[in-house]
Amino acid sequence: MASIKDVAILAGVAVGTVSRVINNTGAVKPDTRKKVKEAIEQLNYIPNEVARNFKMQKSKMVSLLLPSIWHPFFSELAYYIEDELDREGYKLMLCNSGGRPEKELYYLDMLQQNKVAGIVGITYNDIEKNVNTNIPIVSIDRHFTKKITCVTSDNFEGGRLGLRELVKAGARKPAFIGTVPKVFSETINRRDGFVHEANELGIEHVVFVKPDPLEDEEEFFSEFLRAHNDIDGVFAMTDMFAAKYIERSSKLGIRVPENVKVIGYDGIQNHGLFHPVLSTIRQPVEEMARTTVRLLIKKINGEALDRETYRIPVVFRKGETT
Amino acid sequence: MASIKDVAILAGVAVGTVSRVINNTGAVKPDTRKKVKEAIEQLNYIPNEVARNFKMQKSKMVSLLLPSIWHPFFSELAYYIEDELDREGYKLMLCNSGGRPEKELYYLDMLQQNKVAGIVGITYNDIEKNVNTNIPIVSIDRHFTKKITCVTSDNFEGGRLGLRELVKAGARKPAFIGTVPKVFSETINRRDGFVHEANELGIEHVVFVKPDPLEDEEEFFSEFLRAHNDIDGVFAMTDMFAAKYIERSSKLGIRVPENVKVIGYDGIQNHGLFHPVLSTIRQPVEEMARTTVRLLIKKINGEALDRETYRIPVVFRKGETT
Numbered sequence: 001m002a003s004i005k006d007v008a009i010l011a012g013v014a015v016g017t018v019s020r021v022i023n024n025t026g027a028v029k030p031d032t033r034k035k036v037k038e039a040i041e042q043l044n045y046i047p048n049e050v051a052r053n054f055k056m057q058k059s060k061m062v063s064l065l066l067p068s069i070w071h072p073f074f075s076e077l078a079y080y081i082e083d084e085l086d087r088e089g090y091k092l093m094l095c096n097s098g099g100r101p102e103k104e105l106y107y108l109d110m111l112q113q114n115k116v117a118g119i120v121g122i123t124y125n126d127i128e129k130n131v132n133t134n135i136p137i138v139s140i141d142r143h144f145t146k147k148i149t150c151v152t153s154d155n156f157e158g159g160r161l162g163l164r165e166l167v168k169a170g171a172r173k174p175a176f177i178g179t180v181p182k183v184f185s186e187t188i189n190r191r192d193g194f195v196h197e198a199n200e201l202g203i204e205h206v207v208f209v210k211p212d213p214l215e216d217e218e219e220f221f222s223e224f225l226r227a228h229n230d231i232d233g234v235f236a237m238t239d240m241f242a243a244k245y246i247e248r249s250s251k252l253g254i255r256v257p258e259n260v261k262v263i264g265y266d267g268i269q270n271h272g273l274f275h276p277v278l279s280t281i282r283q284p285v286e287e288m289a290r291t292t293v294r295l296l297i298k299k300i301n302g303e304a305l306d307r308e309t310y311r312i313p314v315v316f317r318k319g320e321t322t
Numbered sequence: 323m324a325s326i327k328d329v330a331i332l333a334g335v336a337v338g339t340v341s342r343v344i345n346n347t348g349a350v351k352p353d354t355r356k357k358v359k360e361a362i363e364q365l366n367y368i369p370n371e372v373a374r375n376f377k378m379q380k381s382k383m384v385s386l387l388l389p390s391i392w393h394p395f396f397s398e399l400a401y402y403i404e405d406e407l408d409r410e411g412y413k414l415m416l417c418n419s420g421g422r423p424e425k426e427l428y429y430l431d432m433l434q435q436n437k438v439a440g441i442v443g444i445t446y447n448d449i450e451k452n453v454n455t456n457i458p459i460v461s462i463d464r465h466f467t468k469k470i471t472c473v474t475s476d477n478f479e480g481g482r483l484g485l486r487e488l489v490k491a492g493a494r495k496p497a498f499i500g501t502v503p504k505v506f507s508e509t510i511n512r513r514d515g516f517v518h519e520a521n522e523l524g525i526e527h528v529v530f531v532k533p534d535p536l537e538d539e540e541e542f543f544s545e546f547l548r549a550h551n552d553i554d555g556v557f558a559m560t561d562m563f564a565a566k567y568i569e570r571s572s573k574l575g576i577r578v579p580e581n582v583k584v585i586g587y588d589g590i591q592n593h594g595l596f597h598p599v600l601s602t603i604r605q606p607v608e609e610m611a612r613t614t615v616r617l618l619i620k621k622i623n624g625e626a627l628d629r630e631t632y633r634i635p636v637v638f639r640k641g642e643t644t
Contacts, residue, residue, distance in 0.1 A: 030423050037431075061415070069391065070401035079392035082418050086425070093383070094416040096404050101352050103408070109359075243595035273565035274596035 002043035011039035023089045059114055062296065063093045063107045065121035070096075072268040073283065074122075077140070080289030081120060088297055090117065097123060111135065118296045136299040138292045141186045149299065151292045152186040154311040158281040159193020161316050162235040162263050163203065165279070169261040169322040171233025173204045177224060177245060178237025179212035187237060190265055190281075194235050206231055221248045232260055239264035239278050246276060246321065262321040269319075277319035284312045324365035333361035345411045381436055384618065385415045385429045387443035392418075394590040395605065396444075399462070402611030403442060410619055412439065419445060433457065440618045458621040460614050463508045471621065473614045474508040476633040480603040481515020483638050484557040484585050485525065487601070491583040491644040493555025495526045499546060499567060500559025501534035509559060512587055512603075516557050528553055543570045554582055561586035561600050568598060568643065584643040591641070599641035606634045 004022075008015045013032060020028050021036040028036075039045075062085055066074045082092045093116060097104045104123050110116045118136035139150045159176075166174040176194045181187070191207060198205040208224050221244065236242035242264030246256050256262050256276065267282030291310055298305060326344075330337045335354060342350050343358040350358075361367075384407055388396045404414045415438060419426045426445050432438045440458035461472045481498075488496040498516045503509070513529060520527040530546050543566065558564035564586030568578050578584050578598065589604030613632055620627060 027422065028424050030427060033424055033427065064416075068401060069404065070398050072394065072397075075394075075397035075400075076392050078397075078416065079390055079418055082391065082416055086417075092416045094386075094400065094404055094414045095408075096401055100349065102350050102355055105352060105355065240595070247595050269596075273562070273569050274591070274598070276596070 002045040004045070006043055007036065007039045007045050010043060011035045059117045060089060061091045061093050061116045062293075063095060063110065063116045063119045063121070065095050065097050065104055065107060065119060065123050067098060067122060068096050069094060072270075073266050073285065076268075076270070076285045077289050080286045081293055084290045084293035088293065090293075090297075095121075097121075111137070117300050120292050120296050134299070136296055138296045138299065140288065140292055142183070149295055149305055149308060149310070150186070151288050151295065151310045151312065153283045153288060153314045155186050155189035155314075156193035156196070157311075158265060158314040159190040159195075159235070160197035161193075161314065162190070162265070162281055163194045163197040163201075163205070165263055165316050165322060166233035166235060166261050167201065167203060169233070169257065169279075171261045173206065173231050174198070174233030174235060174261075175206035175208055175224075175228055175231040176235050176237075177208045178241060179214055180209050181212045190235075190237055217244070221245065225249060225252060225254075234260055234262045236262065236264045239266040239268045239280055242278055242280070242321070243276075256321050263316075264321075267317055276321050279319040279322035280317050281314050282317045283314060287312050324367040326367070328365055329358065329361045329367050332365060333357045381439045382411060383413045383415050383438045384615075385417060385432065385438045385441045385443070387417050387419050387426055387429060387441060387445050389420060389444060390418050391416060394592075395588050395607065398590075398592070398607045399611050402608045403615055406612045406615035410615065412615075412619075417443075419443075433459070439622050442614050442618050456621070458618055460618045460621065462610060462614055464505070471617055471627055471629075472508070472631045473610050473617065474631065474633055475605045475610060475636045477508050477511035477636075478515035478518070479633075480587060480636040481512040481517075481557070482519035483515075483636065484512070484587070484603055485516045485519040485523075485527070487585055487638050487644060488555035488557060488583050489523065489525060491555070491579065491601075493583045495528070495553050496520070496555030496557060496583075497528035497530055497546075497550055497553040498557050498559075499530045500563060501536055502531050503534045512557075512559055539566070543567065547571060547574060547576075556582055556584045558584065558586045561588040561590045561602055564600055564602070564643070565598075578643050585638075586643075589639055598643050601641040601644040602639050603636050604639045605636060609634050 004015055004018050008018045011018065013036060017028060017032060018036050021033050064078060064081055066078065069075055069078055078094065085092050095103065095107055107116070107119055111119055120138045120140065122140050122142055137148050139148045141152050142150065163174060176191050178191060191209065195207060206228050208228065210220055214220055225248065234242065234245055236245055242262050246262055249256070249260065254260055262279065264278045264280040267280050269277055291312065295305060295310065326337055326340050330340045333340065335358060339350060339354060340358050343355050386400060386403055388400065391397055391400055400416065407414050417425065417429055429438070429441055433441055442460045442462065444462050444464055459470050461470045463474050464472065485496060498513050500513060513531065517529060528550050530550065532542055536542050547570065556564065556567055558567055564584050568584055571582065576582055584601065586600045586602040589602050591599055613634065617627060617632065
């Protein structure tokens with residue numbers, strides 16, 4: 001049977017090039033690629049990798065579950081996850097779960113049937129009971145209590161940082177606004193970090209939260225604006241939340257940052273073209289994505305991980321709202 | 323051998339429910355789903371669909387090729403494409419080609435090896451020579467001359483509409499600004515429609531374009547602003563382009579819309595939270611996405627299509643820049 005070396009010789013390229021073509025890792029010029037593939041056909045060469053996958057039915061596909069790809073944070077995340085998977089020779093299957101349990105469970109089935117090698121992403125349903133500890137799943141933000149590896153930005157530190165930056169910008173009575181998901185989510189730590197730091201520094205503060213999903217957004221903001229018209233700082237759970245506060249408060253003549261300093265969380269604005277450019281706690285999206293993939297591939301290969309939760313440091317990015 | 327009816331009876335549900343579970347179409351309560359799957363296992367029932375796929379090695383996977391999912395227009399497109407594919411029982415494989423030919427060609431190989439049932443998306447490389455007419459590929463925006471079915475917004479009408487709206491808003495000397503891709507792209511029609519309508523109406527106008535990709539964005543805009551300081555309207559090839567023009571012109575004291583009316587193309591702002599809210603030619607993204615999938619599935623099923631290019635009507639969405 002022909003070897004990879006025979007293919008390289010016939011194609012007139014290095015063995016490494018043949019391997020790159022077979023595994024689709026790294027750049028290969030189209031015409032070089034063509035030559036290699038012709039040599040493979042001519043020699044009827046079966047790459048070990050392919051042969052092994054065929055024998056073991058090993059999938060080179062990873063599913064990404066997201067509430068919706070149509071969101072700047074999730075699409076940036078998906079971009080880097082696909083890029084990192086591609087480097088490892090894996091393909092990405094995208095699923096907008098829309099928070100629908102049956103759709104998320106379907107992908108769990110595919111995993112159990114080895115149709116996909118692993119799952120990464122964000123799920124908002126408590127599908128924990130359907131999974132076991134060693135299954136190759138890496139969760140982003142969401143904690144499956146103690147069972148599933150989780151990669152997240154350091155939300156608690158982000159909350160502390162948000163409070164400190166508001167105070168530094170001159171706020172004397174800052175408020176945290178956001179929602180509380182049904183199942184435990186890392187995002188709660190943004191609030192807890194904010195409260196912890198306020199107490200540490202002895203800063204008077206307000207926490208205004210409602211259950212997620214919000215039934216009436218209008219009501220949320222008008223109630224907040226009515227009940228807490230003396231606050232001079234807002235730390236919003238997300239950038240979108242911050243932008244919505246600014247939009248509504250401006251209708252009441254509240255000026256940002258003159259009257260109220262505002263800080264969001266995520267860093268969805270990757271250019272300064274639309275205003276206000278939010279001051280925000282920037283999620284390390286690229287590092288979260290690549291870390292998630294690297295951990296997943298370790299799990300796929302049966303390697304043990306040293307932790308359950310991997311927290312990636314966040315940074316404050318000053319915009320026009322503080 | 324057990325039938326789907328046996329499964330339904332044992333699970334105590336309707337046959338339709340069993341079918342929905344098998345094909346993952348429509349919503350099924352998790353516990354109902356569980357019951358059905360247990361019945362399937364207990365009876366060792368093999369769904370025809372599964373059996374058929376197994377026999378024919380028919381893939382239920384479709385690849386989506388995009389330059390980058392990390393772009394608001396592409397992520398909205400991907401959202402609706404995944405949703406429509408899901409309704410048809412297909413899974414979506416996402417590829418950020420980044421315009422890399424070897425990556426796009428790899429997915430063509432998968433298609434030829436029946437690892438994927440079809441390909442949809444936007445490619446910027448001339449991979450036409452590698453495909454034949456009947457291959458299940460549907461292109462968005464990009465034309466593979468005469469070979470591949472293409473779904474696009476009506477860019478020519480969009481260009482005409484843009485010119486008319488600028489004139490209606492008071493512009494006497496509007497300009498088109500944009501880039502010209504190496505391979506033919508539907509986006510060219512935005513310029514051509516703009517010029518056509520300007521000539522029709524006898525409107526003095528400017529066309530300022532450079533080859534894509536832009537080598538020096540700064541230079542592009544400063545040259546345009548220097549050479550054409552008498553224009554009072556701008557129709558930009560994309561929203562991002564429009565926003566960049568506004569950002570740079572404002573530094574020269576040019577006020578939008580007072581001095582210059584600006585219209586973009588795409589409609590990437592799906593909320594009014596960040597400003598300026600661009601006046602724009604809104605792409606019918608959802609309809610483009612669902613049409614693309616419906617046409618692809620017809621091709622997968624070997625049905626003949628009545629056209630090569632499907633143009634979806636666009637609308638003008640007034641913002642704060644006209």
